[in-house]
Amino acid sequence: MNKNFKTIVLATLVTACQNEKAINPAEEITLLPYPSTEKGNVADSHFGTTVPDPYRWLENDTAADTKAWVTEQNKVTNAYLDQIPFRDAIYARLEKLWNYERFSAPFKEGDYTYFYKNDGLQNQSVLYRQKGEDGTTEIFLDPNKFSEDGTTSLAGIAFSRDGSLVAYQISEGGSDWRKVIVIRTEDKSIVGDTLLDVKFSDLAWRGNAGFYYSSYDKPVEGSTLSGVTDEHKLYFHTLNTPQGEDKLVFGGSVTPRRYIGGYLTEDERFLIITAANTTSGGELYIQDLSKPGSPILTVVDNFEKNHAVIDNEGERLFIYTNLNAPNGKIVTVDASNPKPENWVDLIPETENVLNPGTGGGKIFANYLKDATSMVQQYDRNGRLERAIELPDVGSAAGFSAKMDDKELYYSFTSYVYPPTIFKYNIASGTSELYKASGVDFDPMKYESKQVFYTSKDGTKIPMIITHKKGLELDGHNPTLLYGYGGFDISLTPSFSTSNIILLEQGGVYAVANLRGGGEYGEKWHLAGTKLQKQHVFDDFIAAAEYLISERYTSPEKLGIAGGSNGGLLVGATMTQRPELFKVALPAVGVLDMLRYHKFTAGAGWAYDYGTADDNEEMFNYLYAYSPYHALKPGTVYPATMVTTADHDDRVVPAHSFKFAARLQEYHKGSNPVLIRIETKAGHGAGKPTAMVIAEQTDKWAFLFQNTGTSYVE
Structure with a gap:
């Protein structure tokens, strides 16, 4: 090698090392005493078993004593986080990473x-x-102009067919309760009054006369955030009339259902109504709006399977269903006689899970193959036209458009492929780059691979592991294992700006596709529900054991995270195997499995969970794994930071409040067990960027501090 060249290389390496600064974790952090949480004498009796619930008072999330408790808990948490030496550096890096056009x-x-x-x-x-x-x-x-602090978000938007009118929903502080405002698109002038108290609703225009929407009667007793919302109602709102005069179309006391949705076919001929009492399975109805006074016809009269009308061609309906097809299929039927016995298969079920879209006169079958996307284009007679070539192995979304469109736009992403938008020509089947991501990330430095590991009962579970290329498998890498495992929801590869923090520090990010999700269809989902729910926790525990046995990490370097149902996952696994993890991050979790169904629309989750009121067997099963109840006195639990928000009216913060209070009471040892409670935020949707960056900063700072990981600037 040329001597001068060697000198230049050496000088470059020395300069690079000098520019890098390693900030070590704090050797010791002063943890303030946990707030003294009052204990009550409340107890419930279930099938002869008395279950104490000393922290029941924390369910009253708007009470003065609860608010005072929140303030004191945040003081302890913030005092701890303030002492982490690299917290500011992580924040600065995240802010820089986030600062690109999206x-x-x-x-x-x-x-x-x-x-x-x-x-x-x-x-x-x-x-x-x-x-x-x-x-x-x-x-x-x-x-950004809806509120000064950015906590009011745009939560849904619907244009009339000619594009002259638009109705949009706003969410204040992250609440699921929405307001609806209508404006003219040409001059943005407001039309009529603002609709109030709309919840879990799409907006579906019928011409320019008005639109369909869904809501509940707002709770009148106790907290409007935690009160039960049970009977959903589908209304039609006529423009320039008071909301109180809106016509009830379906639901309410006449046809009580917990979830009701209404949408129109693109030609506005058919109103489609879906009705359900749980998050899986539902009824299907149609109404032919081209015929004045036409009745609402029943298509499916039970709650056993999932169905949706995805398009029509005159009276010919195209229906997605998993009836007699656990992975989903598409059928056609005449709208005049739409019962299932008349359905004709158009795109039969395959071994992969189907998620269809339509556009340009075509049907796009977006399949999940081992939790990654595979897309095929069909004509409306069910003839396969082509398999669409995707840029890589990952997740593709957005294969839908209007009937007359000649092109559509889809996004593609993976754990190492930043979200990228492509323009797709429907006739030729060619894709071209439309918008590349501007994030500061070099995919060539990282790798993401799928492995299959064995769960406790022998079931093979897929997991995708992402890290720097050339990572040494020495058992010392800080690792975050993420999971969900419920409600037929599939975790497909997706890029996270926040995760760059872990990856560029030499960490490992692993996502396990647990049973209870939708990655392999209905059978996979059902294998993680009700009396099979333990499978989900076993799958997650086995994922951790795999990462340890393959020397990606060790129990002292391993953190686990999940939100909502994933918060339940973290809570259950950390109570069952506390020695297996160093850090636990349960976010907005369902943590009291005996009472979850008594808040907001929680009873709708019973399809996955069952309830303690069902029967003694179900009660005993829930009682055994319920994180709040499974905590044991004198146990060393992982360093834990529970996160929730005071406006979460989906998984009410009482779950996290009660769990954190008992965890602080029972925990033994020096690991911190904290709760971080966001104010003016909800379950996660619409959260302002500044709040997201602050939350992610604290997550990584807490993980690095408690796994003894230095942060290199």
Whole structure:
């Protein structure tokens, strides 16, 4: 080697090392005493078993004593986090990483093309529009102006068919309760009054006369955040009339259902109504709006399977269903006689799970193959036209468009492939790059691979593991294992700006596709529900054991995380195997399995969980794994940071409050057990960017500190 060249290389390496600064974890952090949490004498009796619930008072989330408890808990948590020496450096790095332009795929409404854009650190993405290809781009709706602190978000939007009117939903503080505002798109002038107390609702226009929406009667007793919402109602709102005069179309006391949705076929001929009492399975109804006074016809009259009308061609309906097809299929039927016995298979079930879309007169079958996307294009007679070539192995979404569209836009991502938008020509089947991601990340430095490990009962479980190339498998790598495992939800590969923090520090990010999810269809989902729920926890524990046995990490370097149902997952596994993990991060979790169904729409989760009121066997099963009840006095638990929000009206914060209070009471040892309670935030949707960055900063700081991981700037 040339001597001068060697000198230059050596000088470059020395300079690079000098520019890097390793910040070590604090050798000792002063943990303030946990707040003294009052204990009551409340107890419930279930089939002869008395179950104490001393922290029941924390369920009253708006009470003064609960608010005072929240304040004191946050003081302890913030005092701990403030002492972590690399917390500020992580925040600065995350803020820099987040500061790039982010775009959504464009969509056409009337004479305009609309798209969302975030300049980088804006709390909420802004909706822009442009008339024609050469028109001037202008701001259409800026949610950052909805509130001074960015906590009011745009939570849904629906344009009338001609694009002249738009109804949009806003969420305040992350609540599921929404307001609906209607404006004219041409001049943005408001039309009529603002609709209030709308919840779990799409908006479906019928011409320009008005739109369908769904809601509940708002609770009148106790907290409006935690009160039970039970009877959903589908209304039609006529523009420029009071909301109190809105017509009840379906639901309420006449047809009581917990979840009701209404949408129209693109030609606005058919109103489609879905009705369910749980999160899986539901009834299906249609109404032919082209015939005045036509009745609502029953298509499916039970709650056993999932169905949706995805398109129509005159009276010919295209229906997605998993009836007699656990992985899903598409059938057709005449709307005049739409019962299942008349359905004709159009795209039969395959070994892969189907998630269909339509557009340009085509049907796009987006399949899950081992939790990654595989997309095929069919004509409306069920003839396969082509398999769509995707840029890599990962997740593709957005294969839908209007009937007359010649092109559509889809996004593609993986754990090492930042979200990228492609334009797809429906006729030719060719894709071209539309918007690349501007995030500061070099995919060539990292690798992401899928492995299959064996769970406790012998079932093979897929997991995708992501890390730097050339990672040494010495058992000393900080690792975060993430999972969900419920509600037929599939965890497919997706890029996370936040995860760059872990990866560039030499850490490992692992996502296990547990039973209870939808990765392998209905059978996979059912294998993790009710009296089979322990399978989910066993799968997650086995994932941790695999990562340890293969020397990716060790119990002293391993953290686990999950949110909502994933928060239950973390809570259950950390109580069953506390020695297996060093850090636990249960977020907005379902943690009291005996009472979850008594808050908001929680009873709708019974399809997955069952309830303690069902029978003695179900009670005993829930009682055994319920994280709040499974905590044991004098046990050394992992360093734990529970996270929740005071406006979470889906999984109410009482779950996290009660769990954290008992965990602090029972925990033995020096590991910190904290609760971080966000204010003016909900279950997660619409959270402002600044709040997200702060939360992610604390997550990584807590993980690195408690796994003894240095942070290199």
